[in-house]
Amino acid sequence: MTGRQLIGASLRPGMHALLPERLRRMHIGKLLRRLGSIFWMTLGYTFIFSPIIVVAGSSFDGSSLDLRGNSAFLNFPPENFTFEWYTRISSSLYQALWISFSMASIAAACGIVLGVPAALALIRGTFPGRIILGTLFRAPLQIPFIVIGLAFLQAYYEVGALIGLQLRATFAGLVIGHVFVATPYVVGSVGAVLQRFNVSLEEAALSLGASRWRTFKRVTLPIIMPGVLAGGIYAFLVSFGDVTISLFLTGPNINPLPVEIFFALDREFDPTIPAMATIVIVGSGLLLYVIQRLVGIDILLRGGGNG
């Protein structure tokens, strides 16, 4: 029996009726490959999604409610289904969520403002040294985040000592650190889009008498828009989910949510954390849905961001 034999051929005639037509016509090797593929995909996707499902599920676990959160840990699958943890989420966690959201939005916006002109100049310009400059613009993604965090912390000390500008443990300081890592994502994804489309479109607009600004607004911008959005979304996500950089730049009352979760896991567990994390997961899902409805999800799949 070889892999190329049809499944139907290896069966006794009477058993044919038991198998659907499609399966009977399949090679045995192909069937094994199919089963192997399904097995591997199931394994991989289960592995990827298990933590997310478990966090969402355990946020409804009521088995340790009577312990009043004292060293309580949550179980999965949830027992004694409850919404109690959602009502107990402290206002400081909501504030942390708001700080994360506003910080990531501002960082992504600044990343776009800095990254789009940089990408345009780096791809469309003809000046020497563009490759080195491109590498420098992408450099922040090559530096470990802990080194970025520490370097900004030290630089803020220095700036404070030199000109008295206090950036350490301020919201502005936090945002600047995040703009630093947000910009390369926009430069990368806008650059990738620009490289794909032909400069002659812009030249045509210019030669037909459009002004530079009009050419940019009516020709270049619509073309690079998917890249801008993809870069902006990735920048937002990296900033929104970051712990390591924020850890060194935050201070009291301006902890972003991931830092609060980090502290809760590193020091004392807070059973409302899974509930808050579930709210964030649902929020991310909604964001993805909005992206899908407005521009289509595939802008994120086509080489957007640098990972």
Place this chain on the structure above:
Amino acid sequence: MKANWVVVLAPPFLVCMTLLFGTQYVFLQLGFFRDLGIGQVGTELELFNYIRAFTEPFFLNALRLNFVLAVAVVAITLIVAYPIAYIVARMTPKWSIVFLTAMVVSSFVSIVIKVLGIIIIFGADGPVNRFLRWTGIIEEQILVIGTKSGVIMGLTHLGIAFMVMMLFSVIQSIPRSLEEAAEIHGASRWRVFWRVVIPLSMPGVVSASLLLFNIAMGAFVSAVLLGGGKVMTLPVVIQRTILLYTEYGMAAALSGMLMLFVFAVNIVSVVAVTRMRAARFAVT
């Protein structure tokens, strides 16, 4: 035209390079000054911290552990992610979008939330331990949190979505007709996979692996939370040097060591791969 683009580039260039070189200079130069305690550093330039970093077994062990973990993460991620990327790339476009979107969804969720999930899954009373005890395979609980495998698990989670998305675009760019041609000439599916698909995707595999390696070398959150303070990788040691001893000079030297090492590994692998390809083309 020429001057025009320089004007466009100048503002973002100034901002980004000030942030890049300014912060890195202020921090890394501290590595050349001796720590005096309570966060102060000396005034004399010396290599004291770097000599410590490259000679003391504690720091060298941290670097070695860091390297071993990162290599393990890249290897496991490749084994899991490559077949998935291949399967997804050879699906009908409608389905491949669905499966890729699922990967994007998972990468939308912050690493701390995933780590929280892993801690619950492998907790003493978590589903894995309860299941294994129920089946009678184990009597006591298996420990994952606070071990190297815990850290590898967390980083693999991060890596798979990243790797599948990177490899998908690599494999998709390999024309299917090449596989069909090999098959018509009598190659088995396995042979096609090993002799056509994998060699053609090698450049993409190498660059994706290096990117993931760099991420894994600098990983901090999983190393701290899933390592439970017992897995001392270099980023964890750097944080402790600041947090417990406030030795900014030493932390800067260790950061320098980490970045030098990562940089060296990248250069060496790129050169090695280029040589290997050149040698292969010379033979055929």
